[in-house]
Amino acid sequence: MMDSGLPSIDTPALLIDLDIVDRNLERMQQRADKFGVALRPHIKTHKIPELALLQMRLGASGISAAKVSEAEVMAAAGITNIFVANQIVSKDKLTRLAALSKEVNISIGLDSVAAAHKLSDVFAASGLSIEYLIEINSGLNRCGVSPGNEAVELFQTVDTLPALRFKGIFTHAGQVYGADSLSEVKEFSRHESTIMAETAQAFAEVGTSPDFVSVGSTPTMKVWQGHEAVNEIRPGNYIFHDAIQVSLGSATLEECALTIVATVISRPARERAVIDGGSKAFSSDRGAHGKEMASGFGIVLGKNATLVRLSEEHGIMHLDPDQDLDIGDRVRIIPNHACAVVNLFDRAYGLREGRVVEEFKIAARGKSQ
Numbered sequence: 009m010m011d012s013g014l015p016s017i018d019t020p021a022l023l024i025d026l027d028i029v030d031r032n033l034e035r036m037q038q039r040a041d042k043f044g045v046a047l048r049p050h051i052k053t054h055k056i057p058e059l060a061l062l063q064m065r066l067g068a069s070g071i072s073a074a075k076v077s078e079a080e081v082m083a084a085a086g087i088t089n090i091f092v093a094n095q096i097v098s099k100d101k102l103t104r105l106a107a108l109s110k111e112v113n114i115s116i117g118l119d120s121v122a123a124a125h126k127l128s129d130v131f132a133a134s135g136l137s138i139e140y141l142i143e144i145n146s147g148l149n150r151c152g153v154s155p156g157n158e159a160v161e162l163f164q165t166v167d168t169l170p171a172l173r174f175k176g177i178f179t180h181a182g183q184v185y186g187a188d189s190l191s192e193v194k195e196f197s198r199h200e201s202t203i204m205a206e207t208a209q210a211f212a213e214v215g216t217s218p219d220f221v222s223v224g225s226t227p228t229m230k231v232w233q234g235h236e237a238v239n240e241i242r243p244g245n246y247i248f249h250d251a252i253q254v255s256l257g258s259a260t261l262e263e264c265a266l267t268i269v270a271t272v273i274s275r276p277a278r279e280r281a282v283i284d285g286g287s288k289a290f291s292s293d294r295g296a297h298g299k300e301m302a303s304g305f306g307i308v309l310g311k312n313a314t315l316v317r318l319s320e321e322h323g324i325m326h327l328d329p330d331q332d333l334d335i336g337d338r339v340r341i342i343p344n345h346a347c348a349v350v351n352l353f354d355r356a357y358g359l360r361e362g363r364v365v366e367e368f369k370i371a372a373r374g375k376s377q
């Protein structure tokens with residue numbers, strides 16, 4: 009990573025190595041093609057319409073979003089097939105979703121009878137209908153019904169509602185982020201698909217076949233060996249990767265496209281330097297699902313340094329006392345969690361061979377509703 013084109017950028021700033029992005033996107037698309045499944049990337053990682061459009065050009069079948077407001081931004085930019093992979097229950101959001109569904113193809117997650125009624129009421133009131141995928145809990149213990157019969161029973165209970173059209177089942181085995189080894193990651197990956205195959209079979213037994221059986225997180229998809237029952241994958245983080253992926257063994261440093269560049273503003277002691285980015289730049293993410301990152305708040309590139317502590321505007325690095333680092337010097341740091349960090353910046357700079365070639369507005373940042 010060369011920095012020759014960077015002096016014009018003030019810090020802290022978000023940098024995206026576009027050559028690495030190209031490779032990450034191509035590799036995941038190739039995996040999807042190899043296993044004969046649709047790739048529907050989650051855009052919560054980059055939140056940038058231009059990058060969603062790039063994913064579509066490379067072969068994605070559509071995108072996944074977590075929020076209605078993210079979907080609105082992406083639809084306005086020309087994405088026409090959006091799965092809101094979440095539970096949406098407020099009347100305001102459902103009304104916006106109904107309006108959006110007049111413009112683009114929208115589908116949504118569902119895991120309860122109560123949410124199904126709300127969804128159907130709002131869409132039916134406008135003379136519309138919506139495709140839904142039942143969310144299955146494959147071990148993350150977040151949203152989702154239990155695999156197998158519980159999913160079938162939900163389908164049978166809500167299928168008579170006027171505005172709902174059953175499209176399939178989906179899951180996200182996010183508990184993989186607590187894995188202790190790559191072999192455990194592989195185990196979670198197999199489990200994610202097996203659970204869905206069993207659930208699809210339970211649907212088959214009552215004469216229904218889900219059009220989509222959708223799985224995915226970045227770690228489970230990077231080691232995935234395909235599964236005959238699964239026909240869609242939804243990784244998101246793979247576009248950038250981050251220090252969490254590196255610590256899991258699901259990405260190498262060379263596959264990490266996102267860095268924060270920051271400036272040393274103080275060197276109060278040989279073993280301490282302070283940079284101009286704190287939790288407002290790096291987020292306070294120490295790791296996923298309770299696992300703390302050994303490397304602090306990110307991986308400091310090319311320096312014998314650990315970003316050990318953050319206040320809002322300051323990042324405190326612990327240094328090897330012999331490490332050269334003067335006030336005004338810049339450091340590049342791979343953040344722990346790319347998705348959380350992108351949400352903190354208005355814009356990101358796209359680099360090729362170390363030079364800034366593009367400036368992106370992070371149009372879906374802050375879209376939490």
Ligand SMILES: Cc1ncc(COP(=O)(O)O)c(C=O)c1O
Nearest residue numbers: 050093180225226242243244245
């Ligand atoms: C429902 C759902 N699908 C897909 C993803 C993408 O997973 P990852 O960020 O590991 O690529 C997420 C991420 O949080 C998610 O919540």
